[in-house]
Ligand code: PAN
């Protein structure tokens with residue numbers, strides 16, 4: 001659970017042009033570099049490489065927002081991706097909207113079912129409760145994603161860090177391909 005004081009928000013519109021306004025109003029800034037993601041990729045990752053950043057705004061009531069900005073690139077054959085997590089709260093679902101770029105959302109249920117959805121600019125995804133989720137930048141520019149999630153969602157990173165997802169996303173002939181994770 002976020003322990004920070006909630007923000008008081010005015011009505012606002014969020015387009016890709018407004019990303020800097022979101023950032024300047026954010027309550028929390030997370031930077032994930034290679035050194036924060038050791039063991040997540042099949043290959044070794046450069047320790048100081050910025051893979052993605054998240055800017056969070058804590059809503060005053062029931063929801064928080066996260067704006068994820070993912071750099072394009074690959075570690076070996078694998079596209080840049082987020083750590084991925086389950087929510088701690090069994091009821092916490094989430095909405096994702098793509099503001100720019102091209103990404104893939106990998107979802108995996110506790111039972112091991114796996115789904116992957118491609119997300120282009122202007123498109124959204126619903127992440128049901130109980131499904132772990134990871135974002136992958138499969139394009140060649142920044143992938144910018146808005147997430148809206150319940151304040152009490154909580155983030156369980158340990159399960160994915162220990163076990164990974166059942167699939168990874170790699171480049172094959174210049175295109176993203178979802179393949180079985182050899183380390184799963
Ligand atoms: C997102 C994620 C964000 C970064 O806001 O937190 O994309 O991914 P990791 O948290 O897995 O590093 C979200 O799903 N919030 O619940």
Ligand code: ZN
Nearest residue numbers: 087094133149
């Ligand atoms: Zn989440």
